[in-house]
Amino acid sequence: MVHLITSNTAIKFLRFNTSRLKAFSTAMMEKPEVLMTRCDIAPNVLEELKSRCKLTLWNKESAASRTFLLENIPGKSGIFCFLTDKIDKELLDTAGPNLKVVSTFSVGYDHIDVKECQQRNIKIGYTPDVLTEATAELTLGLLLCTSRRLIEAHEEARTGGWTTWSPSWMTGPGLGESTVGIVGFGRIGQSVALKVKAFNAKNILYFNRSEKQNEAKITGAVKVSFEELLKQSDFIICCCALTKETQNMFNIESFAKMKRTAVFINTSRGGLVDQNALVDALENGTIRAAGLDVTVPEPLPLDHRLFKMSNCTILPHIGSATIEARTAMAKLTLDNLMNALEDKPMPAQLKL
Ligand code: DGY
Numbered sequence: 001m002v003h004l005i006t007s008n009t010a011i012k013f014l015r016f017n018t019s020r021l022k023a024f025s026t027a028m029m030e031k032p033e034v035l036m037t038r039c040d041i042a043p044n045v046l047e048e049l050k051s052r053c054k055l056t057l058w059n060k061e062s063a064a065s066r067t068f069l070l071e072n073i074p075g076k077s078g079i080f081c082f083l084t085d086k087i088d089k090e091l092l093d094t095a096g097p098n099l100k101v102v103s104t105f106s107v108g109y110d111h112i113d114v115k116e117c118q119q120r121n122i123k124i125g126y127t128p129d130v131l132t133e134a135t136a137e138l139t140l141g142l143l144l145c146t147s148r149r150l151i152e153a154h155e156e157a158r159t160g161g162w163t164t165w166s167p168s169w170m171t172g173p174g175l176g177e178s179t180v181g182i183v184g185f186g187r188i189g190q191s192v193a194l195k196v197k198a199f200n201a202k203n204i205l206y207f208n209r210s211e212k213q214n215e216a217k218i219t220g221a222v223k224v225s226f227e228e229l230l231k232q233s234d235f236i237i238c239c240c241a242l243t244k245e246t247q248n249m250f251n252i253e254s255f256a257k258m259k260r261t262a263v264f265i266n267t268s269r270g271g272l273v274d275q276n277a278l279v280d281a282l283e284n285g286t287i288r289a290a291g292l293d294v295t296v297p298e299p300l301p302l303d304h305r306l307f308k309m310s311n312c313t314i315l316p317h318i319g320s321a322t323i324e325a326r327t328a329m330a331k332l333t334l335d336n337l338m339n340a341l342e343d344k345p346m347p348a349q350l351k352l
Helices: 002-030 043-052 066-072 089-095 114-119 132-147 150-159 187-198 213-217 226-232 252-257 275-284 323-341
Strands: 033-036 054-057 078-081 101-104 123-125 179-183 203-207 235-238 263-266 289-292 312-314
Touching (some): 043 323, 066 089, 078 323, 089 114, 101 323, 114 123, 132 150, 132 187, 132 235, 132 263, 132 289, 132 312, 132 323, 179 187, 179 226, 187 203, 187 213, 187 235, 226 252, 252 275, 275 289
Parallel strands (some): 033 054, 033 078, 078 101, 101 123, 179 203, 179 235, 235 263, 263 289, 289 312
16 A cells, blocks of 8 residues: 555656756757857846846956857857947857847947848847936936036145145136037937026037937027037037048048037047047047047947046036936846847837
8 A cells, every 4th residue: 555655656756856857958958059258247238138048148347358259159149238339240150140130239230241141131129218318317417517527636645735725717608698409319319408408508519410300499499500510519429420521521621610618528449530630629628528439449448548637527428317216227138138139119210
């Protein structure tokens, strides 16, 4: 009798575990293969990704090497990538026909060869909206830091240059009553306009491919030509995407058209600026000052001439670096990726 019970239990036990094992191996087999090129994102998002995919992960807090990308992309269905990864023809060719989606943890997509993806029917996910406020906020911070010389002033205070209060020392142009020109009037440009308006700017001008009448209403921003914007603005803020058309649009001619008192701010992409022309413009007094959150290359070499100029503020590409924005970007990149892999609509698919 005892013997019978024992063998029945054993059979039940075996059956139960065999079916669990089967379910587990089926789930493993069905999990899509994904390449992820960084590990330092919101831990809960990384955990979710690990549980839903067979993940090949660059397990370091640095940009993945090109060799890692090329060695690990073959056969993958998806890639969770960052603006530090070049998703070009070579990589897509190496990936092979399984690749369904490139999901980037960024709103910018100049690191992705969009045409090559389109030709292969590879979907692209990106992260608009969730970083708009963070980036616009940083843009205003950088503008004030540059125009009101905050870094220089802090350095003076720290190193003994602050000997007495002085009426003209450390002065810079105010934003109130000024004319502000915004190049690129998308989500971030519009949010910058709102913030600039709160600082009592007198005129807000914008240059954009299309007219944004409704979006401009609330701030009273006026569409002008690029040339007009350069000539009239006290502050010129660059908020547009890097494309073949916009590459080096701030060059020797553009700086020459600006006021000698102009302050130039770029939180978009370094490639929009001819950096040598900017160095000359700052050195020769063609313009007053510049604030850059983006450069070419990134990071900018420590011995670069821009670092030696007191009228240039440089930040290490931190436009979207609020905790909230980066967490939301991680989640949106995950959702874009998983939805595309599961043939569901992506929350933010790049459609050009
Ligand atoms: C982007 O998303 O493109 C920004 O440059 C970094 O967050």
